[in-house]
Structures are given as C-alpha cells and as structure tokens.
Amino acid sequence: MNAREWLAAFALPGLGPQRMARIVAQAPAWPDGWLALLPPQAAAALRLWLRHPAKSPLTPAIEASLAWEQAAPDRVILHRDHPDFPAMLSEIPDPPAILWAQGDTSTLKHPGLAVVGSRHPTAEGAANARAFAQDLAQRGFCITSGMALGVDAEAQRAALDAGGASIAVLATGIDVIYPARHRELYQRLGRSPGGLLLAEHPPGTRAHPAFFPRRNRIVTGLALGTLVVEAAEKSGSLVSARLTLEQGRELFALPASIHNAQARGCLQLLRTGATLVRESDDIVAELAHWAERYPPCRQGPRDETALLAPPSAPSLAPVVQPAGPVDALLDVLSATPTPIDALVQQAGLTVAECQQRLLMLELDGLVAQQPGGWVRQLRP
Numbered sequence: 001m002n003a004r005e006w007l008a009a010f011a012l013p014g015l016g017p018q019r020m021a022r023i024v025a026q027a028p029a030w031p032d033g034w035l036a037l038l039p040p041q042a043a044a045a046l047r048l049w050l051r052h053p054a055k056s057p058l059t060p061a062i063e064a065s066l067a068w069e070q071a072a073p074d075r076v077i078l079h080r081d082h083p084d085f086p087a088m089l090s091e092i093p094d095p096p097a098i099l100w101a102q103g104d105t106s107t108l109k110h111p112g113l114a115v116v117g118s119r120h121p122t123a124e125g126a127a128n129a130r131a132f133a134q135d136l137a138q139r140g141f142c143i144t145s146g147m148a149l150g151v152d153a154e155a156q157r158a159a160l161d162a163g164g165a166s167i168a169v170l171a172t173g174i175d176v177i178y179p180a181r182h183r184e185l186y187q188r189l190g191r192s193p194g195g196l197l198l199a200e201h202p203p204g205t206r207a208h209p210a211f212f213p214r215r216n217r218i219v220t221g222l223a224l225g226t227l228v229v230e231a232a233e234k235s236g237s238l239v240s241a242r243l244t245l246e247q248g249r250e251l252f253a254l255p256a257s258i259h260n261a262q263a264r265g266c267l268q269l270l271r272t273g274a275t276l277v278r279e280s281d282d283i284v285a286e287l288a289h290w291a292e293r294y295p296p297c298r299q300g301p302r303d304e305t306a307l308l309a310p311p312s313a314p315s316l317a318p319v320v321q322p323a324g325p326v327d328a329l330l331d332v333l334s335a336t337p338t339p340i341d342a343l344v345q346q347a348g349l350t351v352a353e354c355q356q357r358l359l360m361l362e363l364d365g366l367v368a369q370q371p372g373g374w375v376r377q378l379r380p
Contacts, residue, residue: 001030003069006079007062008049009034010098012042017094017214024080024097061202065100068175068203074190076101078198084108092221092247096200099218100174103189103196107165110142111290112222113283114244116237117151117229118262123339123373125151125230125262127351128254130158132227135280137164144222146171146215147182147189151229151237157185165194167222171215173205174198216240217247224290225250227277231265238265241274250286252277257369329357330366330376337373 001009009015015023015038023037031050035043049056069075078085078099086108089095115133118125133143133155143159145152147168159166168189172178174197177186189195200218201211216239220226226244228251231237244251253274256263270276275286332338332346344354358374361367368377 001079001081003077003079003082004062004066005030006081006098007065007077008046008058011058011061012038012045014039014042017096020097021094064204065202068100072102074102074104076105078105086222088112088223089218089221092217094217095221096218098200100199100201100203101196102174103191104165104193105196107142107167107194107196108222110140110165111224111287112142112144112167113287114144114220114223114226114240115151115155115229116145116216116219116226116240117231118235118237119148119150119152120262121150121154121230122260122262123341124355125256126154127340127344128355129154129229131351132229132277132280132283133158133166134162134164136283137162137166139280139284140164142167142194144169144219146212146219147178147185149179149182153182153185155229156189160188160192160195163194165196167196167198169215169218169222170197170199170201171211172199172207173201173203175203176206178207212236213239217243220244220249221247223249224287225252225283227252227254227283228266228269228274229254230256230260230263231269232262233264233268235265238269241265241269251275252283252286259369261371329354329361333367333374333376335375337370337375339373343374 023034026037028034028037031046035046038046045058049058053059065077069077076084078101080090080097084105113136115129117129121129129151137143137159142165143155144167145156147153147156147170156166156168166189170176170178177183186197190197198218200215213236216236220240220243226240226249228237228241241251251269251274253266253269254277255270256266258267275282277283328347329343332343340354344351347354349357358367366377367374
C-alpha cells in the first residue's frame with residue numbers, strides 16, 4: 001500500500017489503533033481484503049472513496065496531508081509499508097498506522113531510550129535529566145520523549161546540545177506547537193541534524209487530554225527502555241512506565257530522597273521491580289542483550305572504549321570518603337532550603353560530585369532534603 005491508501009485507511013470511521021492492528025496482522029490484500037475485514041460503516045466509506053474519490057469525505061484530509069508532505073523536503077508520511085517506519089513500533093500491540101514526520105528520519109535507526117518525568121521537577125531532577133540524556137546521547141542513544149514541560153524538554157535539549165539524536169512525539173498535529181513556550185525546542189527538533197518530530201494526528205489537530213496517554217505508547221514503543229527521572233505518585237510518567245512493561249521493554253528509575261514528593265512515583269517503581277539506576281553504565285549494562293540488533297551509533301570522534309567507561313558519566317553512587325563537618329557543602333547550607341544548582345555554583349562542584357556529597361551527608365544525618373532544596377541538620 002502507498003501513502004495515499006494508508007491515509008485513506010487511517011481516515012476511515014470506527015478504526016482505532018487496536019482494530020487497525022488486528023486487520024494489518026492478517027496481511028489483507030488492498031482493497032478487497034480490507035473491505036472483507038472492515039466493519040460495515042468503514043467498508044462503505046472505503047468503497048465510496050475507491051469509486052468516487054471526488055465525492056468522498058475522506059479526500060480533503062488525504063490531499064491536505066499529501067500537500068503538507070510535498071511542501072518541504074524534510075517532511076515524510078511514514079506508514080506501515082514505508083521503509084523508514086520504525087520496526088520497534090511494529091512490535092507493540094497498537095502501533096500507529098500513520099506517522100507524520102518532520103526532521104532527520106535517520107534518527108529512527110538509532111537505539112532509543114525514552115526519558116520521562118515530572119513537568120515540575122526539582123532542580124536536582126532537571127540536572128539529572130540533562131546529565132543522563134547528554135551522556136547517553138553521546139554514546140549513541142536517541143533520546144525519545146514528548147516535548148512536555150520539565151524533564152522531557154530538559155532531556156531533549158541536552159541530547160541536541162551534545163550533538164546527539166532526539167525524537168519528540170507530539171500529542172497534536174505535526175504543525176501545532178504544544179506547549180507554546182517550546183517553540184524554540186520544536187524548531188530545533190524539526191530542523192537540526194539528529195532531531196525529529198513525529199505526530200500520530202493529521203496537521204492542524206489541536207491538543208486534547210485523551211491524546212497525551214495515547215502519545216505515550218509511541219514514546220515508549222520507539223525505545224529499548226524508559227528512564228523515569230522524577231515522577232509523583234499519580235502522574236503521566238507512571239502511565240509511560242506501565243506501557244513500557246506491557247511492551248516488553250526495560251524500565252529504569254532514579255532513586256531519590258523519601259522526602260521528595262516529586263519522586264515518590266520513582267520509589268514506587270523501584271519497589272515493584274524497576275531497575276535502579278545510579279549512572280548511565282547501569283542502563284547500558286541492562287540493554288546489552290539488544291547490542292547485536294541495535295548497535296549504538298556514536299556521535300563524533302568518541303573513543304571506542306568510552307561506551308563502557310565514559311569519563312563524564314553522571315553518577316549517583318556514593319563516594320568512598322566519608323563526609324565530615326568540614327565538607328564544603330556544609331559551609332553553604334543553612335536552615336533555609338537551597339536548590340542543588342545553587343549548591344553546585346557556591347561550592348564549586350560538579351552536579352555529580354554535589355549529589356555524591358549530599359548523599360553521604362544525608363546518611364550521616366547532617367543534611368536533609370525539603371521542598372525547595374537542601375538544609376543543614378543540627379545534631380542533637
């Protein structure tokens with residue numbers, strides 16, 4: 001089937017992704033095989049389009065999508081018979097029949113990792129999203145997410161800043177920027193090498209609450225696994241986590257303080273079997289069994305041994321040296337919560353070093369995390 005025929009099938013009434021997947025699984029011939037399997041209303045609509053396309057209500061939407069594709073060289077309508085349609089998506093129970101794509105479609109050949117999390121992350125959560133996305137992008141992984149506020153955007157910007165690949169799956173039409181404040185990120189993803197925008201809905205489709213959880217199945221379906229950076233106990237990120245497991249992919253979560261309400265969802269995921277992640281090596285090790293099928297594509301002149309031991313890998317593991325009262329962080333902490341980005345600047349540490357020191361100080365009972373940042377604890 002060609003793009004026009006797939007667009008016609010997509011536009012038929014009463015066909016959702018699951019019913020469409022069941023029909024496609026039977027490999028029907030076009031159009032007679034489809035007509036035999038379609039429900040009556042959809043079959044009648046297809047017959048009208050086949051016999052009298054000018055009279056069919058399907059025709060305007062089909063022609064509009066084809067015109068959108070032809071308007072720019074970096075636009076393509078991906079369908080189940082297209083050579084660039086991602087194989088990973090074909091393996092999920094309800095793959096999209098059509099994807100409107102804009103940008104660098106070569107990113108679909110990279111091994112993918114979905115990075116999701118809170119739309120209102122703490123400073124530490126945002127820093128973790130950037131650090132992991134940057135390192136994994138440099139190691140050849142394509143960071144997939146939904147271009148949402150918070151963790152999504154932090155991870156996708158970091159991947160592009162590192163010269164890596166990132167795919168944003170939109171919950172709107174391909175030409176609708178949502179949220180509007182992400183116009184700059186949208187433009188980078190659609191125009192930069194390594195950036196790609198995907199949408200399951202035709203151009204012009206506005207945001208709708210029902211579209212976002214449906215979008216998440218594509219975000220996770222494109223990836224070998226999903227990393228949850230920060231997630232509250234009831235959040236869309238936990239929907240992505242559930243979808244990841246249902247699709248047979250790996251689920252990763254970052255640990256956090258029990259006092260961080262923004263990360264209690266991650267702690268719940270860890271209790272129920274998600275892989276605890278301290279550094280990017282933990283993710284690479286868990287995905288080793290995919291290596292032959294999806295070999296990482298490194299960006300730039302990276303050393304061949306760097307995949308196993310990158311010098312800049314983010315780490316949450318505790319340092320060997322015990323923290324003492326003379327620790328530099330204690331000099332800048334007080335009873336007023338201080339965010340981690342301010343601590344990094346004031347103490348002259350990297351984000352990873354700051355996280356390591358804070359963990360040891362917390363274990364020693366010298367500091368605690370509270371809403372807004374970290375505070376110094378006084379010993380009784």
